[in-house]
Amino acid sequence: MMLTGLAQGLFAQGKTAIALHGGAGTITRKNMSAEMEKAYREALTIALQKGYAVLKSGGSSLDAVEAAVVEMENNPLFNAGKGAVFTHEGKNEMDAAIMNGANLGAGAIAGVSTIRNPIKTARKVMENSEHVMLTGKGAEEFAAQQGEAIVDPSYFYTEKRWEGLQRAIKAEKTELDHADTVRKTSPKTGYLIFDEGKKFGTVGAVALDKNGNLAAATSTGGMTNKRWNRVGDAPIIGAGTYANNATCAVSATGHGEYFIRSVVAYDISALMEYKGLPLKKAADEVVMQKLVKRGGEGGVIAVDKNGNIAMPFNSEGMYRASIDTEGKVFIGIYKDEK
């Protein structure tokens, strides 16, 4: 088995490339301790290597993006799987999606609280059901039937995220009395809708394998203090996740509502297909022009059918990493890292 994998790698003709993100937002050197920065860079490197190892051994882009995302879901540093943020009710409600650029197959789940690795169930939805999107208890029942690891909701508890929720609730109450505070609650609902410090936690990966197949995967815990079983862009095919061998694979991270309304991931693909834009121009037009005009903060990672990589973001930082077709490794957090 090892030999087969190695042989496939040695004889691989096509280029491979991978990129991943661990969330975007107000991420600056000022707000980051040296220790935390090191932890994030290490975590990104490990996830990147997991995905890249799949590609190098001749594996599929689907296996590569799943492996990278599972690694980040299992790491409490990221807002996905273990480490997911809390809803207003003190629950963890996770969303995930995966898409296969070879046949436009797609799978997504939303609002699940007991599935250890949501991205694995999203893939099962794609491959072992007739559906694209399952939600809540139904998605959990499907996961159990498929033999996916089901955990007690307490598995997702982390002290850091719990404290984040308590601060959000406290800030919400405080702001009711002090309307001039910097961190604003929603004028419509009076509740604090952002992750603390405007960090949009999501993880995602995109990859091109040696057979020319593209894939994208995204997983998230959503927004701290979210209510009403809110669903963001991560599990919405075309918004947070999209892949098509004819164009590109995209995974997004940011203020999900804006990304849904702008159909961000598919829009990048459409600009390539219909206007003939190269990946970087298409991604820049959507993330740095359209989204900025519309007030949508965040970014995307994208790879095209030739292995070109684009990782634009309009926020102050984005946890990101990539290995291009030449094998060049990049790990970045802040805006000035190129």
Place this chain on the structure above:
Amino acid sequence: MMLTGLAQGLFAQGKTAIALHGGAGTITRKNMSAEMEKAYREALTIALQKGYAVLKSGGSSLDAVEAAVVEMENNPLFNAGKGAVFTHEGKNEMDAAIMNGANLGAGAIAGVSTIRNPIKTARKVMENSEHVMLTGKGAEEFAAQQGEAIVDPSYFYTEKRWEGLQRAIKAEKTELDHADTVRKTSPKTGYLIFDEGKKFGTVGAVALDKNGNLAAATSTGGMTNKRWNRVGDAPIIGAGTYANNATCAVSATGHGEYFIRSVVAYDISALMEYKGLPLKKAADEVVMQKLVKRGGEGGVIAVDKNGNIAMPFNSEGMYRASIDTEGKVFIGIYKDEK
């Protein structure tokens, strides 16, 4: 107040147009009694008039599409609101979405069982929350807070739909023993995934108002015998529902999984924006070319910023109706009606 409305209508400068659908699928003269055909034509006419009256009195396209969809949600002939099909567990789980072409605002709910008019709550999500998509119990709680009519789930019971579920369950069991039967269960899951007779029940409306604002709305009970809290394309912005004043408003009806994977509604808009196609060509390219190649059965209704209307479908029939900018009324069911 009445005078204001009339005056607005009299002084209205811009063109208005409206189109709606009540589902697509295997709808043929052979399968339709004269009595049923008459009932559908009357129901479509009433919904059309409700929406058109709003436009003619100077009202907004959002009010027009909401009025038309509410009328169809309240009519048990259609698979939305009262008349929604049953899930495998014998429940009614409804989805709806609305989008405002003027500002790309959007609201959607999925998997609700107690909201009398899902489209009205979708609009409240758009206008009175910071979110785009709410699901399940959370969406129901939000609806109640907003003063929307909450009903006992039994409100949605209709004998016709219950019998449809019983037939689906029976056919599913039968097919386990007779693999050569015409109506196939899913090879992956062994369950019957289509509405009986491949009728994709959904209702939707699109409109252009005198101020040049476009809007789209879609509402559905989904698929008979669906499992695992499955969500189709109706509440997915970009797939089943999309509106943008720069291009068009679209509401889709069909095999939702295919419509999600093809990002159908936004794709029509993108073909207009990026390739400069007129509405009809853009809608035909997506519905009659791309979807057909990919095996996705169904259709769309669409109106552009100039009031042009397109209603292509690749199934045998689609319940549809429209009033164009000249005031010409069209009601159609079968393929040969133009």
